[in-house]
Amino acid sequence: xVRLDGDxxxxxxxxxxxxxxxxxxxxxxxxxxxDTPNGTPPGIPAPPEPGPTTPDASPYRNEAYVRGGAxxxxxxxGEGLALDGVDDRVEVPFDRSIDLGADDFxxxxxxxxxxxxxxxxxxxxxxxxxxTTPQVWLRAEPASNRIRALMVVDRFTVTVASTGSYNDGxxxxxxxxxxxxxxxxxxxxxxxxxxxxxxxxxxxxKEFGVQGIHIGQRVDGADRFRGSLDEVRVYRRALSDAxxxxxxxxxxxxxxxxxxxxPF
Numbered sequence: 001x002v003r004l005d006g007d008x009x010x011x012x013x014x015x016x017x018x019x020x021x022x023x024x025x026x027x028x029x030x031x032x033x034x035d036t037p038n039g040t041p042p043g044i045p046a047p048p049e050p051g052p053t054t055p056d057a058s059p060y061r062n063e064a065y066v067r068g069g070a071x072x073x074x075x076x077x078g079e080g081l082a083l084d085g086v087d088d089r090v091e092v093p094f095d096r097s098i099d100l101g102a103d104d105f106x107x108x109x110x111x112x113x114x115x116x117x118x119x120x121x122x123x124x125x126x127x128x129x130x131x132t133t134p135q136v137w138l139r140a141e142p143a144s145n146r147i148r149a150l151m152v153v154d155r156f157t158v159t160v161a162s163t164g165s166y167n168d169g170x171x172x173x174x175x176x177x178x179x180x181x182x183x184x185x186x187x188x189x190x191x192x193x194x195x196x197x198x199x200x201x202x203x204x205x206k207e208f209g210v211q212g213i214h215i216g217q218r219v220d221g222a223d224r225f226r227g228s229l230d231e232v233r234v235y236r237r238a239l240s241d242a243x244x245x246x247x248x249x250x251x252x253x254x255x256x257x258x259x260x261x262x263p264f
Contacts (some may be wrong), residue, residue: 007031022132044209048093054081057253057261058234060097064090064262070216072264075230076110076171077251081216081264085118085226089216090262094206097236097259098213100125100136100178102153102201104238107138107176108247109215113227114169117143120225122174123232125213126203128220134204138176138185139223142167147192149176149185153200160185160193171230173248179238189241189248213260234260 001011010028048065056062068087072079083089092098107123124137136151141161148161160183166172175186183197203210215232216225233247236257246252 004028045094045211048091054090054262054264056092057263058097058258059255060095060259062092062095062097062260064092064215064260066090073228075228075264076112076173077231077263079264080110080112080228080230081262082228083120083216083225085115085120085224087224089214089221089224090232092213092215092260094126094210094212095259098125098234099206099259100202100234100236102199103236104179105136105177106235106237106239106244107136107233108173108235108239108244109138109232110171110173110230111140111166111225111227112169112171112229113140113142113167113225115140115142115167115226118226119143119223120227121214121216121218121223122147122225122229123213123215123234124218124223126206126210126219128218134200134202136176136202137218138174140165140167140225140227147174147185147187149183151178151183151197151202153198153202153204156198156200158183158195158197160195162187162192164192175239175244177238177244186244189245215262230264232260232262232264233258 007030015025052066054064067089070088073082119141122138127135138149142165145165146161151158177184184194211219243254
């Protein structure tokens with residue numbers, strides 16, 4: 001900030017379209033401008049619409065709103081959730097308990113689907129957009145014969161993808177793990193892809209507005225998943241292979257920084 005002639009001052013600041021750190025901008029103003037009431041901050045999500053919820057079995061008991069006509073079905077363990085790919089999804093508003101930030105994390109879910117062309121988001125967190133927009137997501141892309149995950153931190157985009165779509169109508173366990181500078185995708189207990197994951201936060205700039213976690217769709221409502229999901233979990237730490245095995249084989253209640261668990 002610098003003082004100009006008269007009663008004006010000037011300020012250099014960072015701003016952008018997708019994130020608040022894309023460009024350096026210049027503004028000049030006076031005290032009269034500072035007395036002008038603020039408008040509604042851009043990018044701040046509106047409060048969630050009321051509606052039915054499904055219980056979160058984590059210690060935080062997050063509200064998980066079930067949208068569309070999503071209904072319970074036979075799950076991998078107990079009940080699962082059937083999504084029609086049209087308007088069904090689950091929305092979990094942002095909360096500190098599911099803020100993965102710059103830490104290690106693990107996302108897990110059981111999926112069952114037979115789609116051959118339409119891609120569908122399994123989990124999508126925080127934001128969407130190109131370039132440097134912080135986000136993390138996991139998506140089935142059967143037309144490309146893969147399950148793909150993406151993480152954006154700072155100036156880096158990290159993508160990992162399987163070499164199969166697992167769209168055979170059977171249950172498959174998928175896990176996305178960030179651990180010790182590496183992002184790994186595991187399916188049915190086997191690592192199918194991995195890549196170097198630079199340091200940085202997937203929720204950088206959250207004070208300017210950030211979504212929570214959407215299950216079964218992208219945060220803008222696109223890429224709706226058609227199939228069934230079960231036992232969606234979000235951990236704010238990297239689970240070991242042994243812990244993932246306990247979850248996969250026994251549906252064990254593995255704790256420790258568990259931010260969300262939806263048994264449906």
